[in-house]
Amino acid sequence: MGPMPSAKPPASPFTPLDFQLVLLRRMADHNPGLVEDARHALGASPTDLREANRRWQAMVRSPRSRPAAARYRSVLGTPGAVLPRRVGGLDCEAWQWPLPLWPDLRFEVLVAPDRVVWNAWLVRAPGAPAPALRTLDDLTPWSCTVDEAARAFAPARALEGTAPTRWGLAFTAADGRGVRHEVAAEFTWGLLQRVAAGGRRP
Structure with a gap:
């Protein structure tokens, strides 16, 4: 009788590093340069990023998936x-x-x-200092969160997100010359990604 086939090795644990790569993967559509720099800072390869996102999506969509709160704690x-x-x-x-x-x-x-x-x-x-948000020039990618933009440019109106992890805000902001513009801002995982003047979605 020949040797028994070896068991499939268990998948490595899904770590906080992997989770950060999942966040980056969602942001890559808007800011590939920032994502590339962040990926290098984490010491991860493009393959690592894609694999982390694949595994996360498999966990979320699995019929045997644990509840979301338990999933975040496990990771x-x-x-x-x-x-x-x-x-x-x-x-x-x-x-x-x-x-x-x-x-x-x-x-x-x-x-x-x-x-x-x-x-x-x-x-x-x-306790971390909030960014100074006064004009359109301050609204750079990754500079602020949804809540910070909404407070700085109140009253802001929520826009329907283009994906489950995306949020939008519409508000009025002045440019460096003091001219006011209708603005639509898009956030991924709560972090600003891009802004479009004129009130149209980026």
């Missing part, structure tokens, strides 16, 4: 902070994790009392 570990939050009259928790790629930001997951995830995006870290 990122115990949250660095758990903060009480009130959203529309309902109490929830904000789970936050630091990510080496963006030391001034935190990845935040809003979790309802029944452990349903309401939202997941990047926010400014507690």
